[in-house]
Amino acid sequence: MYTLYYAPGAASLAVHWLLIDLELPHTLVKLDIAAREHKTPEYLALNPSGVVPTLLVDGKPMCEAAAMAVLLAEAKPEAGLIPAPGSARRAEFLQWMFHLANSLQPPFRLWWYPQEAAGEAYAEAGKATAEARIHGVFANLDAHLGKNGPYLLGDAPCAADFMLVMLMRWSRNMPKTALDYPNLARLADLMKARPSWKALYESEGLSEWA
Numbered sequence: 256m257y258t259l260y261y262a263p264g265a266a267s268l269a270v271h272w273l274l275i276d277l278e279l280p281h282t283l284v285k286l287d288i289a290a291r292e293h294k295t296p297e298y299l300a301l302n303p304s305g306v307v308p309t310l311l312v313d314g315k316p317m318c319e320a321a322a323m324a325v326l327l328a329e330a331k332p333e334a335g336l337i338p339a340p341g342s343a344r345r346a347e348f349l350q351w352m353f354h355l356a357n358s359l360q361p362p363f364r365l366w367w368y369p370q371e372a373a374g375e376a377y378a379e380a381g382k383a384t385a386e387a388r389i390h391g392v393f394a395n396l397d398a399h400l401g402k403n404g405p406y407l408l409g410d411a412p413c414a415a416d417f418m419l420v421m422l423m424r425w426s427r428n429m430p431k432t433a434l435d436y437p438n439l440a441r442l443a444d445l446m447k448a449r450p451s452w453k454a455l456y457e458s459e460g461l462s463e464w465a
């Protein structure tokens with residue numbers, strides 16, 4: 256049984272989306288980031304970094320959205336969202352998952368919290384640097400999807416596509432967004448056509464970037 260601590264649209268979104276898509280029974284605990292509900296002693300006991308999401312797996316807390324995505328996809332291998340260990344596609348899957356978590360999610364964190372790198376005085380420069388790094392990654396992903404898509408692994412979706420679409424969504428208020436890249440836009444269209452996307456939006460009360 257899974258319990259997801261989430262905030263609408265946050266890094267919990269891909270995990271929530273996979274829970275719905277994979278039809279895994281779960282309960283939700285909504286956190287208000289503005290009210291700092293993720294910094295209470297009770298929540299910090301579950302997630303010492305004080306970030307969203309946390310996933311309770313049979314009561315045991317787990318942190319890191321990308322790791323949760325892998326875990327959930329593995330919980331239902333018959334859904335085909337993760338290549339089997341030892342298969343040729345497994346290496347490619349792991350590469351994309353780690354690339355998203357290590358190279359795309361961190362500059363987004365810097366974009367959302369530009370003061371974190373070097374303080375308020377350098378926030379604007381931090382934000383510009385983050386945006387440039389995000390577009391560097393988007394451009395490479397778009398080229399990959401153009402050659403080998405429409406999904407990250409080719410002709411079928413995997414859990415990394417859920418992560419990527421969540422991260423693409425975070426660019427929606429930038430001057431240039433993920434949807435300005437044709438192959439990323441095609442991936443978004445394909446993933447948003449899944450019934451689980453609509454269910455996710457209804458559950459989280461989202462409307463932007465539907």
Ligand SMILES: N[C@@H](CCC(=O)N[C@@H](CS)C(=O)NCC(=O)O)C(=O)O
Binds near residue numbers: 320
């Ligand atoms: N590496 C973490 C990052 C999580 C993260 O940065 N979450 C953001 C929301 S998208 C958060 O909790 N922000 C509030 C804060 O840091 O105070 C993960 O993937 O789970």
